[in-house]
Amino acid sequence: MTPIPQLVERLIQMNGGSSASAAKQLGTTPASLSRYKTASARPRANIETRLRALVEGGGDLVDQAYELGGSPRLHRLEQAISETLNGLREEFHRNGSVSTRQEVLDLVAALVFAHVSALDNGKAGLGRHLLKGSKSAVEAINAAMRSAFSEWLPSKGGHGEEQKRFFSPLKKSDETFADALLGIFERDGAAFAELHQAGRDDLINEVFSRFMATSFVDEKEMGQYLTPPEVTRFMVELGFKALDQDGRRALLDVNHSCGENVVVDPSCGVGSFLAEAVRFLHEHVRVEGFRSSSEWLESFVSQQVVGIDKSERMLRLARINLGLFGVRMSQLYLANSLARDGVDSRVTLPMEGKARLILTNPPFGASYSGEEMQAFSIAKSRKRIDSELLFLERYVDWACAGGVIVSIVPDSILVNKGVFNDLRIWIRDRCDVLGVISLPSVTFAAAGTTTKTSVLILRKRKPGDKPANTFFGEAKEIGYDVVTRSGQRRRVRHAKDDLPALLRAWGTKEPKPYAQQKPLPKRAERWDANFHLTGTEAEGEEGGGLLVSQLASLVDVRKDPKRLNTATFKYIEIGDIDSRTGLVGSKSMPVSEAPSRARKIVRAGDILVSTVRPERGTVGVVPDELDGAICSTGFAVLRAKGIHPVALAWLLKGEEVRRQMARHNIGIAYPAIAEETCLILKLPIDKMQIEALSVSAREFSAALTAFEDSRQRLISLLADPAKEAPKLHRSMKTKSRRQ
Template identity: 20%
Template sequence: MPSESPIQIIRNDNGQIWSHVRKIWLFETPEERVRQEYLCILVNEYGYKIDQIAEEENLTGRGSAQARADHVVWRSKEDKHAKNTPLMVVEYKSDNINISVMDYIQGELYARLCEAPFFVTHNHRETRYWRVRKDKVPGYLEEIESIPHANASEKDIAAILERLKVFREDEFADLLHRCHNIIRNREKKDPAAAFDEIAKILFIKTGVERRLKQGKQRKNLFTTELLEEQRTLHDDPINVLFQQTKSEYRADKIFQIDEKVNLKHDTASAIVKELERYNLSDTSEDIKGIAFERFLGRTFRGEIGQFFTPRPVVEFIVKMLEPREGQVVCDPASGSGGFLIRFFEIVRQQIYADIDRQYEEFKNTTDSRIDLDDATKASLLRDKYEELQRELDQNLEGSRMWKLANRSIYGTDANDRMARTSKMNMIMHGDGHGGVHHHDGFLNINGIFEGRFDVIFTNPPFGSNVEPTDRIREEDVDIPWDIERLYEQRYGEDYKQSRAKLKASIGKPIADLFELSKKDKGKLSKVKTEILFIERCLDLLKPGGQLGIVLPEGIFNNPSLAYVREFVEDRAKLLAVISLPAETFLSSGASVKCSLLFLQKFTSEENEKFNKILSQAKEEIKVKYQLVLEEKKKRVYDEIATAKANKDSERQKSLKREFLAYEKRINVLKSQETRQLLKQRFDYPVFLYDAEKVGLTATGEIDDNELYPNEHVPTDVEKTALELYEQFRIDPKPFFV
């Protein structure tokens, strides 16, 4: 219920902000701004009156160890004056602060001190609501959906205390699935086609909300009411919105130019009605991202037949490669975008934490200066706050968040539905979708070209073959001239050279781009897709760049694939091999037993050292067998001469075959011994781990997870695979005792 007397932020010309509760002017620090703005929400939206609220309230009485709560709210002014138990405590942080568990615990401690049943933690980035469990020890946190309004009854308050937040992601996922079923039932579309229409409607909603947030439009057009109004002007109002949104994302090519929403008006209106109550721009990326992924997993696995890399495996691979700000990363078989999204999330958190650190350091330094008055300190803090806030503005070109979202993340998928899904998934998680393309992962596009990436993580498609007849088509290479110029300006000479190489290959087999397709005396042959992806990833990496890739176990132990293993060993250091249990991908729809390969491409110095050792080893082994081979050759040719004198042609042929077979055996021995000598002289440790529990059962249920620190680590596991790997990198010797 809105307050009878709405309040607003009041400022003066001295850099001060008015405290409605204390009736005084305060210097407007970033923290004070957050506090006074949320006070307006408590009064104007929740209906509390100023005389029900205390500010900077001491909860411990007199003494040096005082606990001052930002706001304490009572059920009534009478309760406040009587110093009865309050209803809630509110704790604030400035927007640069990423609210941590310690902040939650501080809020809970203050609430326990005054026995309030609720507490709130808030800044402009997130508001979270908590209940205090008196039957649990301090530090036990239980998040709820909301706090009560001022006119809430005891029954209402009891109900709010029971509404835990844990199912909010499931609620949104269920909503998306409900929309999917509406389309399937009303339009009689197959699951894949129904999913495409859901993606379009979500795309429209995202675009409308972005325009609202940026102030480019004043009215929310994504409502059933507006759709009906627009129907008097347009036959198909949903497609008017779709075309408008597509034009704004034109460069990203999420949808084709001529693509439209293929739904009847009543169906589209029903979907809009389901979705309009959710404000995606105000919903945290965690909630909508996880919900979208759950919807994807259920829909694609069960009804469309696609499968995704399980989230625990994605988490492990990304953490093994230690994402950092400034890295440029790629997934050339991006699927739903899981690896790219997780990289984005981790680095975004790093940026927030660094901004937090910078602000706190500046604040501590400023507060300690005795030469500054309070007004100057507050002004300096506001200026620093605004400066740091610009670095978090994803729409401000050149900011740290803009660079992360627009210049750090790249991916391709050959399936148009998966590429579009990847983009939508990234938008739901907070963006970074612009570098993802519907394109053959073996061919260069946008910023995806050789020698460019710090990190690649991927789970390539298994089992299919690249045939010599699969050729590079002109449409695989051709892009609009204005986009071509844009990319040339952005990526420079390396991009131009990669484009020239690709254009020169039009009409040639795709396999011709790869050495691993020419193992038989340089002749092209069909080759497994996953094998070519290994070479593609190595090509895409910078010297010193790292790769984490999911591969079928045959790559690691099949004798016929030794040439693949040697190809990798000749170009990169193996960092780790993690064997996964057979059931890892069963819940995703795949039955292949897999392992994870982590490697680091040679630097130029390592490459030079490796080639020098290889050349020396080849020469030594060649010398070792040269005399033996020559003696054998002399004996055989003497016998051939004798057979020739005796006109015994069959004997001559037999002796020649014998020598060729002997020479072949010697060459195999030379190759094996050269490889052995090479490994002895270019020796380094490799981390090996055989995982039994990776977070999922064969049916997709949550299970024990020994891959990285988490709440489901098996009780008999002292250190997870990730922790052991970190220990191994510091000192591998104990692992080989």
């Protein structure tokens, strides 16, 4: 067992060397953490358990387990199961013959399924009790696995994988490894049995789902990123809230388990959304007592849960995932959800108008072409189209009247023009946009992407429905950051999580800084939450403040540097502006190496505003020595009129104006605004303040210039003291005589 001081040291390293962050994650004080590190004190049992889970268990499993009903017993059992799963994973990495993360996950999933299924059917599960007579550990595990998959694997859905695809028999050379596996189940197997006896197979599935989520760190398959458990649970609860009363009751009452009352994930992956929906609804059934929760579970999972995926491996894991609920049948299909003809259409076409609730995170980034996509309304007369656009049209087709769609979408769906706007119009003609919730860029960072995404909630309109308001929310924090250690991205949890507050705000009329309900115009150009939460700029002066257009004009004088009669030119790019001081620098560049974006000629006093990631406040004023230089087309160039340019530049760098800029961002990887947007920004001043601001700006500019001159002299002196010191001495004597 790893000593406490070593664990503390590793936890601090996981938090970028910050003891304060490590203490916060552990739920203790920096002083206590220091004592644990020096072994002058030992943490309490619960703190030690958490420490070991964070450092040795990947930092995700025990920390995230539900404490339903505040039951210490349930939490203790969940911890034990988490330890079993992590123990299995470590044993595979230490002694197993498998080498890839995918193989480890597949084998752990198969073993857990066999163990839990045996318990569900009155048997003892895996353990050393299987070593009867002369039977070896390898023989015992292979026999138990054959029995489990032939007897208990959910078989409905027309998938028909062979048993060997779920488990490859161990070899004789794996005897030591097999014995260790049986020992792990022997040690912790009682927790599985105790939860099963308590009727809480859903909690076994909960911990297993989290284990899968952490096992997929840094992996991507078929364009899919595994949705973090925090976001999955958030979306399931949102979907339930978004249904009307009849829709919610239909999912909780097995008498409605037919027709259009299905829960669907068209890109189900390992079944995370489906399993979370089962757990969430199962708890409601238990609490509200519609009827036997076990009867509901059997009926719901086998008849009302539908998952579809193109990846056979993902679907195998989904079958195991849902199989852990102890249900013998499941409707999981190996198919392309976008198919409209061929074999796959036997699955997809009957789904139209049947989905009560669609929960999903579709593949992004792929593009489709060919005749088949012409069957989609949004794709007509187009040669190629992005997959996420087609998926959204398919979701609307599959939803029943009153059905709800909750989907992760890239923000391009919400803000881009062209075909994206066409899709938004098509959706509004059929659905109410019930909500748009912005997610932070860290959401999928553990999987290797910082693509800006949001949760989109739609409800397919029923005849006679009145238009619904739209809930706009922004989650800046979702309970974790992502750090890179030893080349691997890992999630590090912290206490800041905006998702619970957003759930509480759903349906309330009181506006909050992070959430607001308001009408979305039918032909709104943008749907993103950041745009609608900030409000709109007032026209003219009546609303207070001045528009930038009243104090500056937008200039765009261009020239190709290669047409200059010089060998080099001064080039200003975004990185040449100090965002703290607003000072503008440049680099001398041969005209032959001029980039295509080096085009705009600037004059002294021009204000340069970065249109790329404008919320960072990269704004500066062109100094006299750069008059006639050329800047990047990534700048909007403003020429002040009636106000000192430095005063206007610092107004543009203010937080209030930067928030306005962020509202107009378009794009995912490199959010940017149109140059013309700068003119409609509202400044928090009136005309009476302009003169005072300009006077202060002149004083500030002079002081900044003097500071920069002094800094350059110091740099020169340090570079060549013998040459520069006499110059500095003469300058100081002259200044002294003047005084």
